[in-house]
Amino acid sequence: MDYSIPTINLSVIGPEIIILLTAVSVLIIGLFPNYRRWSISIVFIGIIFAFYDIYYLWNLNQVGFDGMVLADNFALLFDIIFLIGTLLTLLLSGNFINQYIRGTGEYLSLILFATLGMMLMASTNDLIVIFLGLETLSISLYILAAFRRSREDSLEAGLKYFLLGAFTTGFLLYGIALIYGSTGTTNIYSILNFLKDGSVEIGILFYIGMILIIVGFGFKAAFVPFHMWVPDVYEGSATPVTAFMSAGVKAASFAVFLRLFITGFSPIISQITGILAVLAILTMTVGNVIAIVQTNIKRMLAYSSIAHAGYILVALTALSRNIESEFSAASIMYYILVYTFMNIGAFGVVIYMEKSEEEVLKISDYAGLGFKKPFAAICMTLFMFSLAGIPPTAGFMGKLYIFSSAVESELYGLAVIGVLNAVIAVYYYLRVVIFMYMKEAVLDFSYLSARPVMALSLSISVGGIIYLGIFPQSLINLLTNIL
């Protein structure tokens, strides 16, 4: 046999390499207590360099590694979303890092490794790399979920996430194997060509494989029959970790869905619109209905995040019905960006409220916050408004785009159910606001001190949802042209 080196273009994975080097260096620096305080600055410098590299690669549409890795604008946009999520999370983790000072290196590097996994998932064109990225992400998150290893709830969250995650990895892999077997390739473009070609009949194995892949990523993105892990893991993990995974994992899974639906499976994707619609209705309804009865704010946000996965799934269903619709794809990306801001922001306020030992996580604990800590309360109010979809926040525009994309694809029933769900959701989001402004305080909030770094993160999130809510048009134009 003749062997030759495929064309490798290292600049395609420039942002990934920067993140990897940063992660490795903070891991090593974390070993030396005298230099440990520098690690957080190194992380920020690394992220800034990664942003710069993305700016440099923008519009260049580079391809490398024999077509396995792409740096098209789609991938770079998702890289930006992931890095924003990482940045906001790290700004919120100050307290957590101080509490587990010996684990600084591990915490920071695991967050960065997880980000690296997400970036790989978004910027690849090959099922092998998607799988590797997903596992880089998941394995880092299993450890992060169990990071507070002296606490029973954290370990339980880690173990549950691990067992269920590894279980679904098996299904995902089996799906990939069947697709490989029926098409003879793992490259998404080659799969597209195989399907377009039409000379070979598409066998049942291919459809089973496609369904199994949707199940695998549906687990990560928390679609409803596969959502059992979400509330437990979100409650048991440390809150900064919860914030990180609620935004990042979902964004990465939807990036893969978009890539697969728009290129790989596009000729036959309209055949599974029905399945996707059922999943969307289940996900929205179950998430919203169970969220109503929650008393713990982290569990409530967990169920709300399931519901939000359902809203995004509505747009994905619309996309599968009408695969040429750039507007549906744009509405998904817009919503994911907005969701990153508003959800990490909401968790940010939860982090701010936590005491170090005895945690303040009941919704009733927020009573009276509005008068004692006006800034935190205003931020929380805006995040809740945005999550509920009340104008002028970006959450409203996001829902508007998603439901109009469903209408555009003539899925009227789905759009109506979505709107009804959004109405149900208003109840439990506004309950938090009512507690904050209309009830007497039960706790004295004297333990809460000003935390400028955290305030910066919250301000960025608030700025994001207000700006995107009032001026969405330029971003939507950009997103529609990205594909």
Place this chain on the structure above:
Amino acid sequence: MLKEYLPILILLIFAFVFAFGILLLSHFVGPRKYSDVKGEPYESGIKPFMDARVRFSVKFYIIAVLFIIFDVEIVFLYPWVVVYKEIVSQGIFIFIEMIVFVVILLIGYFYLWKRGAFEWE
């Protein structure tokens, strides 16, 4: 054709007869005495002093875990070795690639060492 297999058949018959013959012979001829010492797992030698089903230290798990990490990475070396000779003539890249891979592993090793994972206490 079957004729060629005749010696094997003879061998089989001979082996069976011989093996069972010896067993039967010792069964009928040999004397038999039972005692406590004879009933022990190790008939001659050290006296058993504890239950065989003990929990052993969790440190062994850590050694096993470390072994798995470094052991399985070797799997990437095999395909590399197979094609090395043909590709190295096209450029040194393949060599540098493996150096990078091994350096990443070494960083992990250094991290474990410094973190005290190899200390037995």
Place this chain on the structure above:
Amino acid sequence: MVPLNYYLILSGILFVIGVTGVLVRRNAIIIFMSIELMLNAVNLTFIAFSRYLNSIDGQIFVIMVMAVAAAEVVVGLALIIAVFRIKETVNVDEINILKW
């Protein structure tokens, strides 16, 4: 040569045994072993397809899956040990303080 279908049926059976093990057993380590069985069933599928299609991609995928599975083993065992140190059990029914 053994036909492709035999390998696919064998790996399908192994996969189903793995899934059943995960769903039926309650010991975390055995659940974990069943998951590994699932992954190896997939590996068998990949190798069979790779041989049948005469394409090397499947074998490369198997190498990747093996490495990833090893990383998962490490993290999983570490988690199970950590849980055992605190709870003195690896029965997943007894690990249940989080619920609604």
